[in-house]
Amino acid sequence: MIEAQQLTKRYGEKTAVDGLDFVVRPGSVTGFLGPNGAGKSTTMRMIVGLDAPSGGSVTVGGRAYAGHRAPLQEVGALLEARSIHPGRSAFQHLNALALTHGIPRRRVDEVIDLAGLGSVAKKRAGAFSLGMGQRLGIAAALLGDPRTVMLDEPVNGLDPEGVLWIRTLLTDLASEGRTVFVSSHLMSEMALVADHLIVVGRGRLLADTTVRDLVREAGGDTVQVATADPARLREVLAGPDVEIVGRPGSEELQVRGLGPRDIGLRAAAHGIALFELTQRTVSLEQAFMDLTRDAVEYHGTTAPTTSPTGTSTPSGSAA
Numbered sequence: 001m002i003e004a005q006q007l008t009k010r011y012g013e014k015t016a017v018d019g020l021d022f023v024v025r026p027g028s029v030t031g032f033l034g035p036n037g038a039g040k041s042t043t044m045r046m047i048v049g050l051d052a053p054s055g056g057s058v059t060v061g062g063r064a065y066a067g068h069r070a071p072l073q074e075v076g077a078l079l080e081a082r083s084i085h086p087g088r089s090a091f092q093h094l095n096a097l098a099l100t101h102g103i104p105r106r107r108v109d110e111v112i113d114l115a116g117l118g119s120v121a122k123k124r125a126g127a128f129s130l131g132m133g134q135r136l137g138i139a140a141a142l143l144g145d146p147r148t149v150m151l152d153e154p155v156n157g158l159d160p161e162g163v164l165w166i167r168t169l170l171t172d173l174a175s176e177g178r179t180v181f182v183s184s185h186l187m188s189e190m191a192l193v194a195d196h197l198i199v200v201g202r203g204r205l206l207a208d209t210t211v212r213d214l215v216r217e218a219g220g221d222t223v224q225v226a227t228a229d230p231a232r233l234r235e236v237l238a239g240p241d242v243e244i245v246g247r248p249g250s251e252e253l254q255v256r257g258l259g260p261r262d263i264g265l266r267a268a269a270h271g272i273a274l275f276e277l278t279q280r281t282v283s284l285e286q287a288f289m290d291l292t293r294d295a296v297e298y299h300g301t302t303a304p305t306t307s308p309t310g311t312s313t314p315s316g317s318a319a
Contacts, residue, residue: 004021008055027179028174029194031184031193135158201294218286221280225254242258
């Protein structure tokens with residue numbers, strides 16, 4: 001388990017992480033989300049002792065990372081896949097880690113097979129593609145058979161087969177009762193593998209929730225209904241867990257707490273004709289964008305256009 005309490009990191013006048021409180025529990029995949037510059041990498045570095053907190057604390061398995069006698073067996077981390085000697089082979093890199101941490105040679109062979117590195121194990125790591133470098137970094141993170149696995153953007157550079165491998169690996173590790181903490185900018189992947197989400201922006205905690213609840217809060221379980229008798233339909237659908245919103249004089253209602261099937265069946269049972277029955281679809285990406293809209297530190301601009309006089313101006317702005 002990873003537990004942060006008022007975790008803070010300042011660099012001069014810049015506050016990269018600002019009083020974070022969260023718990024990453026074993027037995028599930030926890031996604032760590034946030035825009036660029038939100039403080040995700042800094043937080044992960046503090047978890048494994050690479051950066052010292054300016055305030056607060058963070059523990060893994062009840063202890064600070066430096067307090068573990070065999071940290072590689074407690075926490076396996078991938079923070080920078082390319083942090084390996086380019087002249088060493090994949091096997092040499094993993095074997096050196098094993099020798100310095102008292103890990104048997106057979107475990108090196110196991111993680112090489114697990115990461116799909118068998119055919120390139122004797123090749124220099126400096127010649128690896130980005131995807132193969134990611135696989136080697138993940139193999140190193142798993143070398144100590146750790147209780148906690150922490151991966152920063154693990155699917156970077158992986159082909160579709162590699163992405164599927166990571167997806168399966170993460171869920172398998174969690175099913176074994178391990179703590180799995182993963183950062184990613186790929187919301188589609190997080191929607192598939194994450195059970196829980198920790199979302200940060202500008203160093204602060206924005207949400208500590210599940211994928212389902214985050215999407216629901218963004219309107220993902222809203223059903224739009226249109227009928228000639230909205231007042232009567234309200235009475236039919238009313239219930240303790242049902243929220244119904246509609247404008248006065250409008251035939252349209254937005255319903256939360258009931259699915260399209262239930263709404264249709266109740267309306268039919270009371271002879272209420274429906275003109276529309278539409279489930280609103282909100283993706284995790286949309287929900288994330290809504291939540292972090294005011295916490296994005298680096299904004300892009302639209303492509304410039306050329307005015308009739310030949311002057312280049314940003315698209316949508318006055319010349």
